[in-house]
Amino acid sequence: MRRTLRLVALTWWLHVKMLNRSAFDTLLTIVWPLFFATIALLLYRMEGDADALTYAAFGAGVMTIWTAISSTASAILLRERGSGTLELLVAAPVPFSVSIVSMVLAVSTIGGYGMAATLVWSAVVFGVDIAIAQPLLFAVAVVVTLVSFAVIGFILSVTVVRYRAAWALGAAFEYPVWLVCGFLVPVALLPDWLRPVSWLLPPSWGMAAVRAAVAGQVPGKELLACAVLVVVYAAAGVWLAGTFLHSARRHATLSLR
Template sequence: MSALLHQQWTCYKLQLKVLSTSAFEGFLAVLFPLMFATAALLVYRVRNDPDAMQYAGLGAAVMGMWTAQGVIASSLLTRERWAGTLELLVAAPVGLGRILVPTTMAMSTIGLYCVVATLAWERWVFDLRLEVASWPLFVAAVLMTALTLALVGYFLAVTAVRYRYSWALGAALEYPGWILCGFLIPVATLPVWVQPLSWAIPTTWGMAAVRSAADGGSPWADLAMCAATGAAYAVLAAWLGRRLADSARRHATLALT
């Protein structure tokens, strides 16, 4: 256990350093959320409704975590393939998940920065004073959302072991995810056949928990669903990673660029 924790912590620190000093990830994870939050708040401000601005402000803040995770996570192993190091990762004595999970956790840490930066942006630029009834529960909900998003990122990342163009999956899911997770549009207003897709994403429950904590409600049920769906993604990713790695070995596709 000590060796496992040491390996996870070392990998997390190194990946966080790489992400925080990368111009591409910095632009994508820091400036993009501010741009999208600005667009969303400009639209909602037309109504001159404080409740609508509160709803949009919270959604825009958490939306940055989705952007910081999805697009980058789906391209993690693709970049390793381009660098010629994917074979080494798959052949390493530790499982692929022990490499990917601390990496996606580092991305979620960048996502937490996006939340803080977006909240500050909303306060300074739009003079939006978000009302939060319970800050401890609010912080707990944000942290749970970040944790489960790292597990979703793990799931997205493992697909690149077998498929060369799976990096496009994250980009394709970014904007639909904004709708499905209820960042700016209530899930209850979506078509009935779409709502089960929203419930299958842990971020939907995390966003609901964030809003419940801010409004003074109880976020515990939403947090439990967020944790359960996140754990399901982790189990599925671990199984899928083994299957895809074996398939890549059989078809000799690890080195394809």
């Protein structure tokens, strides 16, 4: 266990540094969050409601994490394949899933920066009051939300092992997920048939936990539901990774570009 945690920490730190040196990823994490936040706040400011602005600011902040995951995490193994290092990851004695999770956690960390930048931008430029009534619970909710995004990014990334164009899934799911999870639009406003889909996605509960902590409530139910779904999604991701990897080996398609 100690060796595994050390591996995860070292891989996480290595990929954080690599992402910080990528022009594309740097632009994505610096400009894109501010772009989303500006549009959302301009729309909500028309209502003249301070609470609505706060709602939009935190929703846009969490949405930037998903943007980083959907666009970057889904292409992690595509980059490894293009660099010729995917075979080394597969042949390494470390479980393949552990290597991928470490990379996705690095992307989630960068997304956490995007959330912080969005909140600062909202407060400085738009004068949004981002006072947090439960700072400790808010920090816990943010961490759990980051992990929930990471497990979804994990599932998106492992599909690239078997399907070379699977990276496009991240771009295709970006807008539907932030809409269904209630980042900028309350889940209560969604059609009745769509709400169960929201309940099955861990970021929905993570977003609800963040909002509850900001409002001074104790998000116990939300955190528990998010944690349970994280475990379920992580188990599904490990199973998919093993299945797709076995299929790629069987059909000799691991290194195909």
